[in-house]
Amino acid sequence: MSTIKLFIDGKEVEVERGTTILKAAGQAGVRIPTLCHHPDLEPYGGCRLCIVKVEGMRGMPPSCITEVAEGMKVTTEDDEILAARRTVLRLLLADHTYDCLRCRANLDCELQKLTEELGVREHGLIPVLRESTIDESNPLFVRDMNRCVRCARCIRTCQEIIGLGAIDFLGRGHAVEVGPFANQPIAESICESCGECVVHCPTGALSFREQPPRPDRKETVICPYCGTGCSIELHVRRDRVVAASGDRHSEVNRGLLCLKGRFGSFPYLHDPERLTRPLVRKRGELVECDWDEALDLVAQKFRQHRGEAFAAFSSAKVANEDNYLMQKFSREVQGSNSVDHCARL
Amino acid sequence: MTNPIADFGKARTLLVTGSNTSENHPIIAHHMRRAIRRGTKLLLLEPRDIPLAGLATVWLRHRPGTDVAVLNAMMNVIVSEDLHDHQYIQERTEGFEEFRRVIEQYSPQRAQEISGVSADDIVLAARIYASERPSSIAYAMGITQHVTGTDNVKSLANLAMLCGNVGVEGGGVNPLRGQNNVQGACDMGALPNVFSGYQQVADLAARQKMSQAWGVPFESLPDKPGLTITEILDGAESGQVKALYIMGENPMLSDPDSGHVEKALGHLDFLVVQDIFLTETARLADVVLPAAAYAEREGTYTNTERRVQLSRQAVPPPGQARPDWQIISELARRLDHGWNYSSAEEIFTELAVVTPQYRGITYERLRQGEQLCWPCPTPGHPGTPILHVGRFARGLGKFHAIEYLPPAELPDKKYPLLLTTGRVLQHFHTGTMTRKAAGLEALAPRPFIEVNPADARRLGISGSAPVRVISRRGQIELEARIDERVDCGVVFIPFHYFEAAANRLTNTALDPVAKIPEFKVCAVRLERAG
Ligand code: SF4
Ligand code: SF4
Numbered sequence: 001m002s003t004i005k006l007f008i009d010g011k012e013v014e015v016e017r018g019t020t021i022l023k024a025a026g027q028a029g030v031r032i033p034t035l036c037h038h039p040d041l042e043p044y045g046g047c048r049l050c051i052v053k054v055e056g057m058r059g060m061p062p063s064c065i066t067e068v069a070e071g072m073k074v075t076t077e078d079d080e081i082l083a084a085r086r087t088v089l090r091l092l093l094a095d096h097t098y099d100c101l102r103c104r105a106n107l108d109c110e111l112q113k114l115t116e117e118l119g120v121r122e123h124g125l126i127p128v129l130r131e132s133t134i135d136e137s138n139p140l141f142v143r144d145m146n147r148c149v150r151c152a153r154c155i156r157t158c159q160e161i162i163g164l165g166a167i168d169f170l171g172r173g174h175a176v177e178v179g180p181f182a183n184q185p186i187a188e189s190i191c192e193s194c195g196e197c198v199v200h201c202p203t204g205a206l207s208f209r210e211q212p213p214r215p216d217r218k219e220t221v222i223c224p225y226c227g228t229g230c231s232i233e234l235h236v237r238r239d240r241v242v243a244a245s246g247d248r249h250s251e252v253n254r255g256l257l258c259l260k261g262r263f264g265s266f267p268y269l270h271d272p273e274r275l276t277r278p279l280v281r282k283r284g285e286l287v288e289c290d291w292d293e294a295l296d297l298v299a300q301k302f303r304q305h306r307g308e309a310f311a312a313f314s315s316a317k318v319a320n321e322d323n324y325l326m327q328k329f330s331r332e333v334q335g336s337n338s339v340d341h342c343a344r345l
Numbered sequence: 346m347t348n349p350i351a352d353f354g355k356a357r358t359l360l361v362t363g364s365n366t367s368e369n370h371p372i373i374a375h376h377m378r379r380a381i382r383r384g385t386k387l388l389l390l391e392p393r394d395i396p397l398a399g400l401a402t403v404w405l406r407h408r409p410g411t412d413v414a415v416l417n418a419m420m421n422v423i424v425s426e427d428l429h430d431h432q433y434i435q436e437r438t439e440g441f442e443e444f445r446r447v448i449e450q451y452s453p454q455r456a457q458e459i460s461g462v463s464a465d466d467i468v469l470a471a472r473i474y475a476s477e478r479p480s481s482i483a484y485a486m487g488i489t490q491h492v493t494g495t496d497n498v499k500s501l502a503n504l505a506m507l508c509g510n511v512g513v514e515g516g517g518v519n520p521l522r523g524q525n526n527v528q529g530a531c532d533m534g535a536l537p538n539v540f541s542g543y544q545q546v547a548d549l550a551a552r553q554k555m556s557q558a559w560g561v562p563f564e565s566l567p568d569k570p571g572l573t574i575t576e577i578l579d580g581a582e583s584g585q586v587k588a589l590y591i592m593g594e595n596p597m598l599s600d601p602d603s604g605h606v607e608k609a610l611g612h613l614d615f616l617v618v619q620d621i622f623l624t625e626t627a628r629l630a631d632v633v634l635p636a637a638a639y640a641e642r643e644g645t646y647t648n649t650e651r652r653v654q655l656s657r658q659a660v661p662p663p664g665q666a667r668p669d670w671q672i673i674s675e676l677a678r679r680l681d682h683g684w685n686y687s688s689a690e691e692i693f694t695e696l697a698v699v700t701p702q703y704r705g706i707t708y709e710r711l712r713q714g715e716q717l718c719w720p721c722p723t724p725g726h727p728g729t730p731i732l733h734v735g736r737f738a739r740g741l742g743k744f745h746a747i748e749y750l751p752p753a754e755l756p757d758k759k760y761p762l763l764l765t766t767g768r769v770l771q772h773f774h775t776g777t778m779t780r781k782a783a784g785l786e787a788l789a790p791r792p793f794i795e796v797n798p799a800d801a802r803r804l805g806i807s808g809s810a811p812v813r814v815i816s817r818r819g820q821i822e823l824e825a826r827i828d829e830r831v832d833c834g835v836v837f838i839p840f841h842y843f844e845a846a847a848n849r850l851t852n853t854a855l856d857p858v859a860k861i862p863e864f865k866v867c868a869v870r871l872e873r874a875g
C-alpha cells in the first residue's frame with residue numbers, strides 16, 4: 001500500500017493513498033465537524049459542514065469526499081471556514097423543530113453537539129414552518145421528519161448495509177423528507193424493523209420508543225434465536241438487562257442485529273412468568289418445592305426406569321456444555337441412547 | 346454449512362431454496378442482498394412470494410414438495426448442454442454414471458408438469474447456476490421438512506458437485522439452521538446414534554474411548570442406537586418408554602400432531618421438564634425444574650457455519666433457577682456418578698478431549714477473540730471455515746441417483762388445499778421468548794392463515810375474516826389474510842402461536858432417513874367460522 005505526505009494545518013502527515021482529507025485529519029489528531037458522514041457508510045458529501053480549504057483549490061471542498069494528494073496543504077479551520085459552517089448550521093436549524101427538551105434525542109444528538117461546538121444558539125433566520133410526517137406506525141421506533149436534517153444516513157444504511165432500500169427521499173425543495181415508497185406508514189412498507197437506520201440517525205428524527213437508562217456495564221452474549229449466531233452486547237444496569245446492541249467485533253454480524261436480536265433478546269429474561277423454583281405434582285397440582293425434594297424425587301424415579309425405559313430430549317436452544325452433559329447423562333447414568341433434540345423440527 | 350456466511354458475498358450465483366432468509370435469518374439476508382446489489386445473480390426455488398423474490402433473476406415457483414423434480418431437471422439441462430465440470434467429477438466424485446441415468450429421465454418438460462414451473466425458466470436457471478461460478482446454495486427447513494427431505498438435500502449436493510462448487514470459496518451447500526445451537530446439539534451427540542463428534546455408539550472403539558474418558562465400565566454403555574424424538578413419543582404411547590427428561594423443548598407446540606403428543610406424554614410414568622417458563626409441555630410434567638436462561642450463565646454455542654462462540658453471563662438467574670449443566674450434574678451425583686463440574690469451562694475442556702472437531706478449541710482462545718470454525722483439531726489450528734477443500738471428508742464425493750416422490754399427503758376432494766407452515770419475521774419458534782417482547786408482539790400479535798385471492802373468492806372468504814382450518818388430524822380457528830404471497834391451492838400458517846397451533850393440523854409422516862416430520866406439506870380444507 002503506497003503512502004503519500006501532505007500538510008494539515010501546517011503539520012506533515014503520512015497517509016495511505018486514496019484516503020479522504022477527513023480521515024487524514026483524524027490520523028493527524030485534528031477533528032473536523034461532520035454531520036452526514038458516518039464511518040460505516042460510503043463517502044457522501046451532502047451537508048457541507050466538513051468543508052476545508054486546500055491551497056490551490058477554489059472554494060471550500062467537503063473533506064469527507066475529497067481525496068488526499070501528494071504535498072497537499074489543508075487548512076481545517078479559519079474565520080471564513082467557521083463562518084461558512086455556522087451558516088450551514090443556521091440553515092439546518094431554521095426549519096428544524098428546535099425544542100430539544102421535548103426530543104427523545106436530547107443530550108444524545110449530533111446536531112445539538114454541533115450547535116454547541118460552533119456556538120450557534122439561535123439561527124437568526126425567519127423560521128420555516130414544516131409540517132412533515134410523524135410516523136408512529138411502528139411499535140419499535142418513531143419517525144419525526146420535522147427533526148430530519150436530510151443527511152441520508154438512514155437511506156444509505158438501509159441500502160448499503162441492510163441491502164434493502166426501504167426508504168428514500170420523497171418530495172421536493174423544502175418539503176423533501178425521508179420515507180418509504182409513496183410515503184406509506186413504515187409499518188406497511190418492506191422495512192424489516194431492524195432499527196439500524198435509527199442507530200445511524202444523528203438526530204431525533206428517528207428514535208426508539210424504549211428509552212433505556214444508562215447501563216452500568218455491557219456483556220457479550222450470543223443471540224438466543226436463529227442459527228446465524230450474531231454477537232450481542234447486553235446493556236446491564238443493576239443486574240437487569242435494559243437494552244441490546246450489535247457487537248462490532250463479531251465477524252458474523254459486525255455490529256448489526258435484526259429486530260429479534262435487538263428487541264427480543266432480553267425482555268423475556270425478566271418476565272414475571274419465569275420459573276424461579278422447582279415444582280412437583282401433588283394431588284394433581286404442580287406446587288413449589290425446594291431443590292432437594294425435587295431432585296431426590298427425580299433421582300428415585302430415574303433409578304426405576306433405566307435402559308430403554310428412559311429417554312431424554314436435549315435442546316437446540318441450550319449451550320454445547322448442556323447438550324454434552326445431557327447425552328452423557330442419558331448414556332452413562334441411564335444406559336440409554338434414546339436422546340435426541342428437535343434440530344429436525 | 347460447508348462455507349462461512351461471509352462467502353455468500355463472494356458467490357456469483359446464489360441458489361436459495363426452502364428458506365425465507367430475510368425473515369428467518371435476517372443478517373444472512375443482508376450478506377445476500379449486498380452481493381446481489383453488486384451483481385450476484387439470485388435463483389430462487391420457492392413456492393411462496395417471499396421478500397427475496399423481488400430480487401431474483403429467476404424465480405422457480407414450484408408446487409410444495411416437488412423440489413427433486415425441478416433439481417433433477419436443472420441437472421438434466423446442465424449435463425445435456427455439457428456445462429458440468431468434467432475434471433472435478435472425474436477426480437473428486439463417484440457414482441456419476443448411475444446418477445446420470447436417472448436425471449436423463451427428467452426433461453424440463455416433465456418437471457414442468459410435476460412442479461408447475463415453466464421449462465424455460467428451469468433451463469435458464471440451470472445455465473446460470475452452471476456458468477456463473479462460484480455458485481452457492483442456501484437452504485433451510487423448506488427443504489428438510491418433507492418426507493423426501495433427505496432426497497432434497499442429496500439433490501442439492503448433486504447439483505453442487507456437478508458444477509464443481511463444493512470445496513471452493515463462494516460456493517458450497519449451506520443449510521441455514523433454525524435455532525441458535527442446532528449445530529452444537531448435533532456436534533455434542535444429542536442424537537440417538539452418535540456420541541459427540543459423530544462417533545457411532547455402535548462402534549466398539551468409540552464406546553471404549555468414551556468409557557475410558559468417563560471412567561465407567563465399557564459394558565455399561567449401550568451399543569444399540571436409541572430412539573428419535575418421534576419414536577420416543579410413540580414409545581411412550583406403547584409403554585416402552587416410561588420416564589422422559591425434557592430440557593428446553595416444548596414438543597406440545599413444536600412437534601407435529603400435538604393431539605398425539607399430549608396423549609403420548611400422558612402415558613408416561615414420569616415426566617420431568619427443565620425450562621425457563623411453564624410451557625405447554627411443562628404443565629403436563631410430574632416435576633418442573635427451573636433453568637437459567639442463556640444470558641444468566643456462561644456457555645458456548647455453535648452457529649450454522651460451525652463457528653464455536655462463547656456467550657458470557659450478563660445477569661444472575663431469577664430466584665432459584667440454575668444452569669442446565671448444574672442441574673444435570675446434581676442428578677448424576679444423586680445417581681451415584683461422581684460428577685463434580687464447577688463451571689461450563691470445565692465441561693468444555695472435557696468435551697474438547699473426546700470430540701475430535703473441537704480438540705483444539707479452549708475457552709481461553711475464545712476469550713481472546715479468536716474466531717474458530719470446526720474442525721479445529723489441534724491447539725494452534727486456525728479452524729476450517731471451508732469444508733471439503735481439495736478432497737471430500739469421506740474421500741470421494743458421492744452422487745446419489747434420486748427419483749422424485751410425491752409428498753405423503755396430497756390434496757384431494759375432501760381436503761383440497763395444500764398447507765405449508767413456517768415463521769414470520771417478528772417471532773421465533775414457539776413464541777415463548779419473542780412473544781414476551783411487547784414491541785415484537787405488537788408488530789405481529791395474531792395468528793393468521795394466508796390464502797390466495799382466487800381461493801378466497803371461491804370459498805367466499807374476505808379480508809381478515811375468521812376461518813376454520815381442518816385436516817385429518819385436527820382443526821384450528823384463525824384470521825384469514827388474503828395475499829398473493831401464496832399460490833392458488835396453497836395456504837400458509839406460521840407456527841408460533843399457541844392459540845392456533847399449526848401443528849394440530851400437520852402430518853407425522855417421517856422422512857425415512859432423517860426422521861424429520863413432514864411439516865411443510867399436508868392437506869386441509871377451509872370453512873368460514875363464526
Ligand atoms: S431521518 Fe435521520 S438519518 Fe435520515 S436523513 Fe433525517 S436526520 Fe438523517
Ligand atoms: S429499520 Fe432497518 S429495514 Fe427498516 S428502514 Fe430502517 S434500516 Fe431499513
Ligand code: SF4
Nearest residue numbers: 223225226230258261
Ligand atoms: S440477531 Fe437476528 S439474525 Fe442475528 S442471530 Fe439473532 S435472530 Fe438471528
Ligand code: FES
Nearest residue numbers: 036047048050064
Ligand atoms: S460530513 Fe462531509 S459533507 Fe457532510
